[in-house]
Amino acid sequence: MRTLFVSVFLLISPAVMADAASDYAAMCASCHGASGAGDGIALPVKPANFQDAAFWKSRTDAQVKSAIKGGGAAVGKSPMMPALGAAWSDAQLDAMVKYLKAMKK
Numbered sequence: 558m559r560t561l562f563v564s565v566f567l568l569i570s571p572a573v574m575a576d577a578a579s580d581y582a583a584m585c586a587s588c589h590g591a592s593g594a595g596d597g598i599a600l601p602v603k604p605a606n607f608q609d610a611a612f613w614k615s616r617t618d619a620q621v622k623s624a625i626k627g628g629g630a631a632v633g634k635s636p637m638m639p640a641l642g643a644a645w646s647d648a649q650l651d652a653m654v655k656y657l658k659a660m661k662k
């Protein structure tokens with residue numbers, strides 16, 4: 558049973574991570590930039606820079622998840638950050654936070 562659980566987990570987790578990478582490229586890179594520097598399209602409000610260590614210092618993972626799930630408005634930020642993760646599972650949100658964090662310089 559334990560072996561089954563572990564092997565199922567190993568099968569699923571790289572798939573979720575791969576999803577985060579392709580979701581990021583498809584849904585986030587246009588605004589946040591391909592490598593997360595916040596240098597996508599020019600907007601009146603600058604998209605968050607995920608490479609900036611100060612960004613990660615000033616937020617918890619839970620706040621970052623809320624922003625992805627509910628958009629900027631859910632965390633007191635600009636609604637120019639859309640609620641793109643509204644239909645995502647918790648595992649998908651966690652995988653995206655992990656993916657974004659890996660961009661930190």
Ligand code: HEC
Nearest residue numbers: 584585588602603604605621624625629634635637638641
């Ligand atoms: C239409 C442009 C746009 C797209 C697409 C977009 N974002 Fe954003 N995002 C923004 C803007 C603008 C901000 C800055 C909001 C502010 O500072 O008020 C932001 C901020 C954020 C923040 C930081 C919230 C905070 O605590 O300050 C996170 C996390 C985030 N975006 C994640 C994502 C993810 C993940 C995706 C893809 C699923 C994504 N964004 C797609 C525009 C976008």
